[in-house]
Amino acid sequence: MSRVPRFAMKRPSLERFRRQLASVDAMPQLCILGILAGILTGSVMVAFRLLLNFGALFFMPDADPEAFESLSPFLRAALPLAAVALIGFWLWPQPGRAAKMGISHVIERLAYQQGKMPLRNWVNQWWVGIVSVLGGLSAGREGPAIHLGSAASSWIGTRLRLPHNSLRVLVACGTAAGIAASFNTPIAGVIFAMEVVMMEYTIAGFMPVILASTMGALVSWTVYGAEPAFSVPPLHLDSLMDLPGIVVTALVVGLLAGGFVRLSQGHSAVTRLPFALRLGVIGLLTAAVAWWYPEVQGIGYDSIDRMLNGSVALDVLLVLAVGKLALTAICIAGGVPVGIIGPMLVSGAAVGALMGVIGGSLLPSVTTAPDLYAVLGMAAMMAAALQAPLAALLALLELTRNTEIVLPGMLAVVVAVMTARQLCRCQGFFLSSLAQQGLHPLQQPLMQALSRVAVPAVMERNLVRTPRVIDQERAKALLDSKPTWLVITQDDKEKPPLAMKAAHLARVLHDEAWLAEHEQIDLEEVPGQRLDLAPVHLEATLSEAYDTLTESGVDALYVEHTTAPMIRRISGIITREAIENYYRRKR
Missing domain, CATH: 1.10.3080.10 (Clc chloride channel)
Structure with missing residues (x-):
């Protein structure tokens, strides 16, 4: 059965x-x-x-x-x-x-x-x-x-x-x-x-x-x-005659965003000041403005609610548009790493509301209510300061839950981003901050692709470890498992191991004349290529492995991981050629 x-x-x-x-x-x-x-x-x-x-x-x-x-x-x-x-x-x-x-x-x-x-x-x-x-x-x-x-x-x-x-x-x-x-x-x-x-x-x-x-x-x-961070009333574009006003608003937002990024980078004269003195300046400036205008303090989402669902005095709008943005930038420049997204949204909303009020007073029959301009100002400021137009547009869509606002939002975002980028030479707050420290997070396409995969996906696992000098019986036993690589450990523990293709050892074991001259086989004397090895951890990405190959000047790495305290095991071999071949296949 x-x-x-x-x-x-x-x-x-x-x-x-x-x-x-x-x-x-x-x-x-x-x-x-x-x-x-x-x-x-x-x-x-x-x-x-x-x-x-x-x-x-x-x-x-x-x-x-x-x-x-x-x-x-x-x-x-x-x-x-x-x-x-x-x-x-x-x-x-x-x-x-x-x-x-x-x-x-x-x-x-x-x-x-x-x-x-x-x-x-x-x-x-x-x-x-x-x-x-x-x-x-x-x-x-x-x-x-x-x-x-x-x-x-x-x-x-x-x-x-x-x-x-x-x-x-x-x-x-x-x-x-x-x-x-x-x-x-x-x-x-x-x-x-x-x-x-x-x-x-x-x-x-x-x-x-x-x-x-x-x-x-x-x-x-x-x-x-499930409600958004602040309530947004139903908004829509009443007339295409609003488009010039939206463009002007986005231009102003883009200029302010570029100025914010520049100010937040700090001048060398400021960064050389003692930390305590910088903190004192930040505290005094904030206290002076807050005495008269407490709206600049904290996150400011309550101010956005008032701009969108009520009315805010013109002087308060002006202080929120310029003062809050400047105080945030001064905190960053002075070494206090505060969150910037909330203040940027408040400032952008204030700029938009202010421009809407001005436009309404100049052209009351054309300009839509200021709340529309306030919402567009938020998206434009986020997009321009961070150079992240798509994230700003989707935030605008989710906060308003209104697809009708997407078209004017796209216009405002594009104009603001281009203004900050072209007129103010603004790369975005985070890129500019890191570039100031000598860092730049954008990687080359090769390294970006290699960061997505770790060495276990590419390494050759079929290997055996062996001492440098072995007898002929041990050599034959090593080849019984048909390994691809031999990892040769050195007598001097301080020296890194070597790698040799197992095929080179197999070739000499079939050469009787060579075996007759070598009772003991010194693997460093076997004809064939041997690669100097440097270590790389099992958790590393291919980009880390590639950097290690470049820095150490070797052509292959042995992959090791810790199996127990103070005990490390070699898991595989990864060569420069294997990394480059992987990149070519995935392109």
């Missing part, structure tokens, strides 16, 4: 999961990570907002972290001074690299450290993010949210010792989920992550980021509801 074959599923294992993630096509595995990253980032963002509300309990009316207008002039002016003192007290004993926070830090770590995030910077971000917002500095919560979410997501990969190519995707997942949880705009979160942070679009990258953004938004919805 014939037996029916049984199909047994392979038992899941973390090692197999890591090996699958090493490939560029590991979409199901990356999607699992995207879900985990989205849930974790959404939870971190909720915790951050709850901490803001908890801190507001002690001195803010109705425990509202944005109710600075209800405070006395003395208290609201004292808050920025206390905030810079607390931030300085916290950061002063630490090295300068520990003060790197926010989205710029995320992009830098993604470009040059494969997405690994330092714990100290993550802890500092909690402190600086909460103190800067509650302390009345012109600061947003989105920058801290992206840093905290990206680092938490990266921690998943680091904890599980996943390949570095998956860490990059996890960082993008944390970024998208942070934006989604903050604004309730999951689509904009996805595009922001790909356009601003990852700076590339791939199908394998999109899918887990979409899932992460969705989960981040869902976690936020369970606590704060």
Whole structure:
């Protein structure tokens, strides 16, 4: 009686999961990570907002972290001074690299450290993010949210010792989920992550980021509801005669965005000042403006609500349009890494509302209500300052939930981006900030492609280790498993191993004349090519392997990983030729 074959599923294992993630096509595995990253980032963002509300309990009316207008002039002016003192007290004993926070830090770590995030910077971000917002500095919560979410997501990969190519995707997942949880705009979160942070679009990258953004938004919805960060009334373009006014508004926004980026970079005379003095200047300037105009303090979403659903005095609009943007830039230039997205949106809305009021007074029969211009100003400012037009357009669409506004939004975004880029020579806030430090996150196409895959996907696993000198019987035994490579360990432990094709040893074992002269086989004397090797970790990406090959001047690497404390095992060989052939196949 014939037996029916049984199909047994392979038992899941973390090692197999890591090996699958090493490939560029590991979409199901990356999607699992995207879900985990989205849930974790959404939870971190909720915790951050709850901490803001908890801190507001002690001195803010109705425990509202944005109710600075209800405070006395003395208290609201004292808050920025206390905030810079607390931030300085916290950061002063630490090295300068520990003060790197926010989205710029995320992009830098993604470009040059494969997405690994330092714990100290993550802890500092909690402190600086909460103190800067509650302390009345012109600061947003989105920058801290992206840093905290990206680092938490990266921690998943680091904890599980996943390949570095998956860490990059996890960082993008944390970024998208942070934006989604903050604004309730999951689509904009996805595009922001790909356009601003990852700076590339791939199908394998999109899918887990979409899932992460969705989960981040869902976690936020369970606590704060599904409404956007601020309420937007129904808007539409009444007449095409509004288009010239929209173009002029976008021109002004583009110029202000370029000025913001330039001012935030700081002059060398400012950066050479002692840190304490810079903090003092930031605190005093913010306190002076806040004495008269508390609207410049904090995130400012309450001001956007008033601009869109009520009326705001012209002098307040002017201060929000210029003053809030300048105070945010001064904080950045002075070394306080505050979030910039919230203040940019407030400033853009104020510019738009101001231009709408002016246009309405000059041409009352042509210009639409200022609230339309305010919404377009927000999108234009975000697009111009970050050089991220697509993310700004999708944020506009999700915040308004109105497709009729897309056409004027596209016009405003394009004009503002071109103005900032061409007239102000603005590359975008994050690119300019990193270029100022001698860093540039844009990689060459080769390195960008190689960052998407880890060495286990390309390395040759069929190898055996052997000492340099062996007898003929040992040599024949080595070839029984039909290896591709022989890894020759040196007598001197300080010297790196060598690699030789097993075919060279097989050839001499068939040469009786050569064997008669060599009772002991010295593998360094066997005719054939031997490659000097340098180590690379199993979790490394192909771009890291390529850099290691270039820096060490060798033609091959041995891939090692730790199997137990102080015990390392060679898992494979990867050659320069293998990396280049992989790139050619994937082009």
